[in-house]
Amino acid sequence: MDISALTDEQQLALQQYTSVTDQGLEAAVPLLQKCQWNAQIAITRFFDGDADTVDPEAEAARAPPPQPSRRTETLLDSIPARSARGGRRSRLEPAPRVVPTPENQMVQSLPFPFSIILLPFNITYAIVQRLLGAVGYLFPFLPRLLSRFYSGRASQPSRDTGRRQLNPRDTAARFIRDFEEEYGVTHGTLPFHEGGYAEAYDIAKQDLKYLLVVLLSPEHDDTAPFVRETLLSGEFQTWVKDPSNNIILWAGTVQDVEAYQMASAFNVSRFPYSTLIVHTPSVSSTAMSKFASTSGPVAAQDWIVKLRTAVQTHNAELDRIRRQRQEQLATRNLRQEQESAYERSLAQDREKARKRKEEAAAQEKAEREERERAERKADQARKLAQWRSWRAHTISSEPDADVKDAVRMSIRMPNGERVIRKFAAGAELEELYAFVECHHLLQNNEAMSEKEPIRPADYEHRYKFQLVSPMPREAYDLETGGKISQRVGRSGNLIVEKVIDDDDDDDDEDDEDYSI
Known part of the structure; x- marks a missing residue:
């Protein structure tokens, strides 16, 4: 179709109609011809869908001619026309x-x-x-x-x-x-x-x-x-x-x-x-x-x-x-969900790693404490054995039979063995406790034949038993101190009773191989 044969007004009406309806030239030109090239009537008939049932030519003929009055001045902006150079964009205010x-x-x-x-x-x-x-x-x-x-x-x-x-x-x-x-x-x-x-x-x-x-x-x-x-x-x-x-x-x-x-x-x-x-x-x-x-x-x-x-x-x-x-929005939501899932997975991995680290640290701490406790126990056992050996050599020998003021003590050990020994009249009560503590070494002549050992440094011995008289019952503790003759008398029957403290380790009893 030769558009150049149309007048300027017809081309403008055709541009207005096609820019609004996007209809092809083959269908647009016949409808505009029926509407006497009135773009407004053609657009109305196109959107109403009654171009075939209503006679646009008769309607255009009945339409009053454009009046150069107030009505025409109201429509300041005409329908945007589509051009090859993008005229529609330039008309936008x-x-x-x-x-x-x-x-x-x-x-x-x-x-x-x-x-x-x-x-x-x-x-x-x-x-x-x-x-x-x-x-x-x-x-x-x-x-x-x-x-x-x-x-x-x-x-x-x-x-x-x-x-x-x-x-x-x-x-x-x-x-x-x-x-x-x-x-x-x-x-x-x-x-x-x-x-x-x-x-x-x-x-x-x-x-x-x-x-x-x-x-x-x-x-x-x-x-x-x-x-x-x-x-x-x-x-x-x-x-x-x-x-x-x-x-x-x-x-x-x-x-x-x-x-x-x-x-x-x-x-x-x-x-x-x-x-x-x-x-x-x-x-x-x-x-x-x-x-x-x-x-x-x-x-x-x-x-x-x-x-x-x-x-x-x-x-x-x-x-x-x-x-x-x-x-x-869908892409952003999907990305946020992926990031959230990644963050949750990362948080779970961090939590697992933290738990593994805490478990490893706890296990390492337990092993270290167990090792330190074993080392402490071995050191205490070594110092205890050294102290017993030293104390056994320092216990005064039993007085002779012709000593009149000697103190005679009958001691029953926890295993039922009864031991009778004499002590000097001026012997301290701690001497009696040391005798009971080192009794198994005193019986071993080979241990006593060795040269006198050195007292262990940084060690304070604590007796884990007490001496008690059965009738009447009376405990002779070391905290009170005193001499044997003053506390017990010239003679006495004593029983060795174990003292269990909360601070004592359960494993320490395994090292106490003396007769008590």
């Missing part, structure tokens, strides 16, 4: 993220001396303003008549400086309440976002939704008809409430600071104003751009067609981004 400036930063109070000087002028201005307000209340036609002579009033946003400034959420709640009271609708008729513009902007950017911004000005005569005929129309309510469209509706009046600053940032020339904002990754990964902006009154059907066309144009790109985000 960035949507700024407007955060309301605090009132104390917008209006700075004058110093006190200047306020005193300007006080008469302020009082005069307040009186004149009250008088003019009373005149306007009595004669309502005067403000409208005067507004016709003031051309700049219709093109510049205005703000009521006497209106109390609130935070963005409270400002949105006040606007919704005033809107419902002004137009007599119930709460929820329109799903206004109950928050600030910046909050709605961030939600639309994060969740990949469309942000529809509507700015109203009560001072303009076109505001009330636009709200009643377009904004509150049943078709628009159905469309904006449809969850599949992903629409966030935010509206405000320029009497508030936030909407006033937005009107200045968007360069609004006429009210009411609306624009559709959506994330455009074709510009940048974080860009938010304006689509389908309107200024001034607009019919509900034309407005909805324009909004629906813009949404359908950008849905494919948003779906692609959503899929990418889902894939990225």
